[in-house]
Amino acid sequence: MRALWISVTFVLAVSAPALAQTGGPLPDAPGKALVEQACGTCHGLELLAPSTRTAAQWRDTMAVMKTSGAKASDEEWKAINQYFMANLAYLNVNKATVDEVRQVFDVSEKVAQALVARRDTQGGFKTIDDLKQVPDLDQKKVEALKARLTF
Ligand code: HEC
Numbered sequence: 001m002r003a004l005w006i007s008v009t010f011v012l013a014v015s016a017p018a019l020a021q022t023g024g025p026l027p028d029a030p031g032k033a034l035v036e037q038a039c040g041t042c043h044g045l046e047l048l049a050p051s052t053r054t055a056a057q058w059r060d061t062m063a064v065m066k067t068s069g070a071k072a073s074d075e076e077w078k079a080i081n082q083y084f085m086a087n088l089a090y091l092n093v094n095k096a097t098v099d100e101v102r103q104v105f106d107v108s109e110k111v112a113q114a115l116v117a118r119r120d121t122q123g124g125f126k127t128i129d130d131l132k133q134v135p136d137l138d139q140k141k142v143e144a145l146k147a148r149l150t151f
Pocket residue numbers: 038039040041042043047048061062064065068069070071080
């Protein structure tokens with residue numbers, strides 16, 4: 001165990017300057033500094049992005065990291081979780097829960113409920129354009145998220 005820690009520390013020491021130079025692969029958005037602080041101590045941040053993990057997979061990864069020893073306050077965990085949801089998580093809009101929609105689209109509970117209600121009454125979304133019909137959902141947001149949404 002001790003040998004493992006020493007080698008992990010060694011790898012970190014070697015890779016940290018390279019990351020600092022490039023600014024890291026993570027998108028700039030609120031919560032990034034917290035993520036760098038909480039997630040960059042045991043392994044490189046390049047493990048985190050790019051990634052095709054879904055919202056549910058990020059939730060699972062977060063739980064594993066928590067039990068592996070990643071440390072943050074409850075408030076910080078919330079912000080870290082929100083960072084991954086809003087900036088990296090993939091989402092199947094036809095299966096997503098209200099909570100997942102709220103986090104990945106970064107919208108209010110009310111807008112997330114409107115999206116799910118519309119989906120359920122019309123028997124699912126087929127295209128990005130269907131999504132853009134959801135009342136109060138910012139179309140620019142939908143465009144920006146396009147690459148991470150599946151149907
Ligand atoms: C206390 C050490 C520690 C911290 C802090 C930590 N991790 Fe990890 N992480 C590990 C270890 C050990 C592995 C490799 C073992 C494994 O895959 O289970 C790993 C692997 C990973 C992987 C790749 C494997 C997978 O499950 O997909 C991801 C992604 C990841 N960590 C994300 C995070 C995130 C996000 C954070 C911050 C919330 C974080 N880690 C903080 C110890 C840590």
